[in-house]
Amino acid sequence: MTVQGLPMTVPASDLPARVRIHEVGARDGLQNEKSTVPTEVKAEFVRRLADAGLTTIEATSFVHPKWVPQLADAEELFPQVRELKGVELPVLVPNGRGLDRALSLGATRVAVFASATESFAKANLNRTVDESLAVFAPVVTRARDEGAHVRGYVSMCFGDPWEGAVPLHQVVRVCRALLDMGCDELSLGDTIGVATPGHVLELLSALNEQGVPTNVIGVHFHDTYGQALANTYAALEHGVTTVDASAGGLGGCPYAKSATGNLATEDLVWMLQGLGIETGVDLGRLVATSVWMAEQLGRPSPSRTVRALSHKDQ
Amino acid sequence: MTVQGLPMTVPASDLPARVRIHEVGARDGLQNEKSTVPTEVKAEFVRRLADAGLTTIEATSFVHPKWVPQLADAEELFPQVRELKGVELPVLVPNGRGLDRALSLGATRVAVFASATESFAKANLNRTVDESLAVFAPVVTRARDEGAHVRGYVSMCFGDPWEGAVPLHQVVRVCRALLDMGCDELSLGDTIGVATPGHVLELLSALNEQGVPTNVIGVHFHDTYGQALANTYAALEHGVTTVDASAGGLGGCPYAKSATGNLATEDLVWMLQGLGIETGVDLGRLVATSVWMAEQLGRPSPSRTVRALSHKDQ
Numbered sequence: 001m002t003v004q005g006l007p008m009t010v011p012a013s014d015l016p017a018r019v020r021i022h023e024v025g026a027r028d029g030l031q032n033e034k035s036t037v038p039t040e041v042k043a044e045f046v047r048r049l050a051d052a053g054l055t056t057i058e059a060t061s062f063v064h065p066k067w068v069p070q071l072a073d074a075e076e077l078f079p080q081v082r083e084l085k086g087v088e089l090p091v092l093v094p095n096g097r098g099l100d101r102a103l104s105l106g107a108t109r110v111a112v113f114a115s116a117t118e119s120f121a122k123a124n125l126n127r128t129v130d131e132s133l134a135v136f137a138p139v140v141t142r143a144r145d146e147g148a149h150v151r152g153y154v155s156m157c158f159g160d161p162w163e164g165a166v167p168l169h170q171v172v173r174v175c176r177a178l179l180d181m182g183c184d185e186l187s188l189g190d191t192i193g194v195a196t197p198g199h200v201l202e203l204l205s206a207l208n209e210q211g212v213p214t215n216v217i218g219v220h221f222h223d224t225y226g227q228a229l230a231n232t233y234a235a236l237e238h239g240v241t242t243v244d245a246s247a248g249g250l251g252g253c254p255y256a257k258s259a260t261g262n263l264a265t266e267d268l269v270w271m272l273q274g275l276g277i278e279t280g281v282d283l284g285r286l287v288a289t290s291v292w293m294a295e296q297l298g299r300p301s302p303s304r305t306v307r308a309l310s311h312k313d314q
Numbered sequence: 315m316t317v318q319g320l321p322m323t324v325p326a327s328d329l330p331a332r333v334r335i336h337e338v339g340a341r342d343g344l345q346n347e348k349s350t351v352p353t354e355v356k357a358e359f360v361r362r363l364a365d366a367g368l369t370t371i372e373a374t375s376f377v378h379p380k381w382v383p384q385l386a387d388a389e390e391l392f393p394q395v396r397e398l399k400g401v402e403l404p405v406l407v408p409n410g411r412g413l414d415r416a417l418s419l420g421a422t423r424v425a426v427f428a429s430a431t432e433s434f435a436k437a438n439l440n441r442t443v444d445e446s447l448a449v450f451a452p453v454v455t456r457a458r459d460e461g462a463h464v465r466g467y468v469s470m471c472f473g474d475p476w477e478g479a480v481p482l483h484q485v486v487r488v489c490r491a492l493l494d495m496g497c498d499e500l501s502l503g504d505t506i507g508v509a510t511p512g513h514v515l516e517l518l519s520a521l522n523e524q525g526v527p528t529n530v531i532g533v534h535f536h537d538t539y540g541q542a543l544a545n546t547y548a549a550l551e552h553g554v555t556t557v558d559a560s561a562g563g564l565g566g567c568p569y570a571k572s573a574t575g576n577l578a579t580e581d582l583v584w585m586l587q588g589l590g591i592e593t594g595v596d597l598g599r600l601v602a603t604s605v606w607m608a609e610q611l612g613r614p615s616p617s618r619t620v621r622a623l624s625h626k627d628q
Binding site: 005006007008009010011012015158159164165193194195196197198199201202223224225226227229230232233234264267270271273274275276303304305308 | 319320321322323324325326329472473478479507508509510511512513515516537538539540541543544546547548578581584585587588589590617618619622
């Protein structure tokens with residue numbers, strides 16, 4: 001399920017030798033799907049992603065089911081996948097109660113999710129930015145005390161649907177706060193997909209200048225305007241080695257209003273493989289997984305690589 | 315028809331100040347559409363593209379109608395648009411007969427189309443690479459004698475569906491031959507969309523080393539595997555200032571077998587505008603043009619930017 005001998009591997013100078021893909025399809029992808037996927041299908045999805053070589057697979061979210069009904073089965077799902085060998089399975093936790101649920105099931109990696117803008121903090125968290133950070137601080141402390149690795153998501157790092165362009169200092173402030181409370185890594189989200197490469201580089205430099213080293217920064221691009229892979233390439237040139245992506249581009253239907261699809265893992269892997277950057281992922285297996293998942297969802301994958309490679313098999 | 319204040323303009327260092335977009339939608343786009351578009355619609359499309367600020371609009375092809383029935387109306391179309399002010403209107407010419415037809419209608423820019431691989435030369439031109447170059451040589455000479463500007467397309471510069479990865483020296487040889495016979499500029503085609511940024515940079519460097527300056531090189535990427543914009547960004551970093559793109563991503567339906575869509579002009583303009591690189595294009599008008607053209611064709615545009623911005627209007 002690959003093109004014979006392609007992509008040709010031709011490294012570019014000064015890029016990382018290896019990239020860790022933080023696979024978000026099972027969480028960020030499925031939570032944005034209209035249909036709710038059966039728990040056994042989700043578990044099989046995570047297993048197939050692991051079998052394709054992904055080593056960091058965000059499994060689910062312990063947000064209250066009222067807010068994210070698509071992932072209301074976190075308690076049932078997590079035990080079905082937690083024994084997978086060689087795979088990290090981070091889960092989202094919104095507060096102390098969510099952390100309790102996650103830890104009690106054996107989660108060893110959790111993620112909190114902040115916003116760089118007041119508008120999105122209000123819309124998504126029903127709090128101000130500072131109020132949400134105040135909620136996260138004890139969650140992060142306790143997670144760390146329990147030996148868990150903590151990721152801090154920052155939404156709306158580039159543009160915001162209500163506020164337009166987001167000033168760098170807002171993003172830097174939230175990133176610093178998350179690191180200061182003990183987060184191990186950050187994920188810079190371009191939630192509405194508006195970023196371009198110069199903006200990405202400017203934010204990374206601003207973070208570095210404020211003492212945030214590149215090796216704790218992950219990038220999380222959405223392909224709403226087709227910019228995700230170009231932005232990723234710019235981030236790699238800056239030295240970023242953690243890239244979020246969603247198998248098959250799951251999350252936000254590209255045919256619907258306010259399309260906000262994630263960068264497709266397959267499109268990312270095609271580029272990284274072409275650049276000779278190791279990921280450990282078997283592209284053919286990953287495409288097969290996304291084709292299978294698209295069948296479960298009853299709609300084609302929006303990933304261009306998935307479409308191109310699966311059409312060749314028809 | 316743009317997101318308020320977005321994309322935010324943040325230049326990256328060492329990129330060109332201005333890029334010339336070589337718009338291929340009316341030719342490369344429409345010749346790959348299943349349905350044949352009425353001549354008056356094509357003329358209106360070219361006019362709207364010009365109105366959106368595009369200054370190089372490939373209008374049609376003087377290939378024999380038997381081979382490209384979609385563009386069989388070149389003689390009717392060209393006179394309807396040739397008076398457009400401030401716009402260059404290159405046309406494809408396959409041989410002396412095609413050149414005669416083009417010149418007799420007042421064309422001042424023509425393009426010949428070679429292949430870097432024997433397999434595609436045979437499939438597309440029914441000749442060997444050298445035989446096709448021998449056909450083009452007198453065409454280019456005569457076009458130049460008549461004062462026309464000549465572009466030389468080179469297909470399959472990175473990968474070939476029959477031959478796999480394409481050796482650099484094959485591409486360099488064909489590029490050199492086209493320049494030596496008098497072509498003013500080249501367009502490096504990734505016809506099956508398999509290239510990645512390192513490969514792009516390697517080819518550009520190889521061409522430079524063989525005396526082909528960057529300022530005669532245009533890049534022509536297809537988005538089959540989602541790589542087109544990342545490859546374009548890498549080419550910009552190398553100093554390339556001519557980029558081919560197709561309004562709305564016309565050409566090769568993304569939902570069909572062997573999808574081979576062109577880079578969408580809107581996705582390109584979003585990135586260039588974000589980077590502060592001048593193009594002269596009004597993104598809102600261009601999106602409106604592609605939405606209109608999609609209505610004529612009866613299917614949605616595959617451009618992510620067109621989809622995102624037009625959905626906002628619903």
